[in-house]
Every structure is written in structure tokens, then in C-alpha cells.
Amino acid sequence: MSRNEVGNTHPREGRPGSPADPPAESPTASAAVSRRTLLLSVGLGVGAVTLTTAGQTVPWLAPLDLFAPRSRTVGPQGLPVNRTSRQAGVTASAVDPGWRLELRHGTTTRTLTRDALLALPQSRSDLPIACVEGWSVGVAWDGVVLRRLLAEVDAPPSSRLRLTSLERSGAYRVTELPAEYAADPLTLVALGIDGEPLHLEHGYPARLVAPGRPGVLQTKWLRSIEVI
Numbered sequence: 001m002s003r004n005e006v007g008n009t010h011p012r013e014g015r016p017g018s019p020a021d022p023p024a025e026s027p028t029a030s031a032a033v034s035r036r037t038l039l040l041s042v043g044l045g046v047g048a049v050t051l052t053t054a055g056q057t058v059p060w061l062a063p064l065d066l067f068a069p070r071s072r073t074v075g076p077q078g079l080p081v082n083r084t085s086r087q088a089g090v091t092a093s094a095v096d097p098g099w100r101l102e103l104r105h106g107t108t109t110r111t112l113t114r115d116a117l118l119a120l121p122q123s124r125s126d127l128p129i130a131c132v133e134g135w136s137v138g139v140a141w142d143g144v145v146l147r148r149l150l151a152e153v154d155a156p157p158s159s160r161l162r163l164t165s166l167e168r169s170g171a172y173r174v175t176e177l178p179a180e181y182a183a184d185p186l187t188l189v190a191l192g193i194d195g196e197p198l199h200l201e202h203g204y205p206a207r208l209v210a211p212g213r214p215g216v217l218q219t220k221w222l223r224s225i226e227v228i
């Protein structure tokens with residue numbers, strides 16, 4: 001079930017490998033070596049192979065991944081996974097029933113459960129995830145329009161924002177969103193894909209999707225959104 005694949009497009013991103021690229025996104029080479037080592041020396045089963053496969057979650061394809069570790073067709077909900085929840089260290093925090101999305105504007109704070117977010121008016125945006133590693137896939141996202149959430153804390157639609165994920169560290173933990181993206185009615189706090197709840201690997205319980213942003217800035221596993 002492949003999505004509208006739009007090929008090797010890199011909107012607003014440099015060529016892969018150019019100096020402007022963000023830091024390497026996964027330990028591709030070393031992971032491949034460790035997978036091969038496991039396969040050859042230990043002969044573990046499919047489950048173990050899956051555990052050591054960087055960002056890819058279809059167990060029966062794992063052995064092929066040794067030769068195509070960045071296959072664009074692999075991933076739940078028809079979308080590749082750049083960094084898994086396990087690599088990001090959010091497997092527990094992302095499914096914690098105590099999860100809340102925090103919205104902050106000055107001294108005004110609101111916290112919303114996933115159910116509270118789902119109770120707000122829902123919207124759909126067809127937007128690609130365009131990864132600097134060389135794939136771009138169009139997705140029908142469901143969620144709450146970001147500017148609608150800003151209204152919850154009396155912030156103007158054109159607010160510059162800081163988005164923080166559940167990750168404790170790493171290059172993608174915090175991103176800044178310029179005001180024009182926050183104001184765009186297509187920009188969502190996404191809760192689902194194509195009528196299904198967002199998969200954990202794609203950022204459950206909630207992620208950002210905004211038009212015209214490189215994949216690297218489409219923050220998964222959101223914890224808070226602050227006006228800065």
C-alpha cells in the first residue's frame with residue numbers, strides 16, 4: 001500500500017551529503033555491520049534482526065534491509081520511519097496515559113489530553129514528509145489546525161513557536177517554527193493518518209506537520225508548544 005510517492009524531492013533541503021545537511025540521521029553503516037554480525041555469528045531469529053534494524057519495522061523484510069537499509073516503501077501506514085521510537089527513547093513516554101500536550105503563551109498554560117485534542121474540530125492536510133535522506137511521501141494527515149490551538153492560549157496565529165518532543169536528548173528534540181508556518185491553516189498537530197490513529201513510529205500521540213518544511217523539522221512525539 002504505497003502512498004503518493006513523489007520521488008527524490010528535497011524541498012528547501014540541500015543535496016544529501018552537502019555541508020548544509022543536518023547531522024547524520026542514523027548509524028547506517030555501524031547498524032548494518034552489527035546486523036550482519038548478529039546474523040552470521042549468532043544466527044538469531046527474525047525478532048532479533050528486527051531489534052537491530054535501524055528505523056524499519058517489517059520483520060520479514062529485515063534480511064533484505066542489509067542491502068537496502070533506506071527502502072522508501074517500508075514503514076507502518078505506508079510511510080517510512082526515519083528514527084524509531086526506541087532509538088528516540090520514547091517507547092514508554094509516548095504511550096503513557098499521563099501524556100498531555102502543553103501549550104504555553106507567557107504565563108498562560110493549557111494542557112490537553114489526546115482525547116481533548118480529538119474533541120476539538122478536526123482537519124485534514126495532504127502534506128509530504130520529505131526527508132533529506134532521499135525520500136518524499138505524501139500523507140493524508142488528520143488533526144487539529146495549529147493556529148486553532150494557539151487560540152486556546154490567546155496567542156495570535158502568527159506566533160513564533162518552540163516545539164519540544166518527548167525525547168530527552170538528540171538533534172530533533174526541540175525545533176523552532178517561524179510565525180508564517182504557525183499561521184498556515186494547513187499546519188496541524190497531527191493525531192492520525194488517513195482516518196487511523198497516528199502510529200507510534202510516526203509520532204503518536206501527536207506530531208507536527210507543516211507545509212514546505214524539511215522532514216527533519218516535522219517533530220514527532222510532541223510534548224509542548226510554546227510561544228517565543
Ligand SMILES: Nc1nc2c(c(=O)[nH]1)N[C@H]1C(S)=C(S)[C@@H](COP(=O)(O)O)O[C@H]1N2
Binds near residue numbers: 082166221
Ligand atoms: N522527535 C523527533 N521528530 C522527528 C524525528 C526525530 O528523530 N525525532 N525525525 C525527523 C525526520 S529526519 C523525518 S524525515 C521525519 C520522518 O517522519 P516519519 O518517521 O513519520 O516518516 O520525522 C522527523 N521528526
Ligand SMILES: [Mo]
Binds near residue numbers: 131
Ligand atoms: Mo529526515
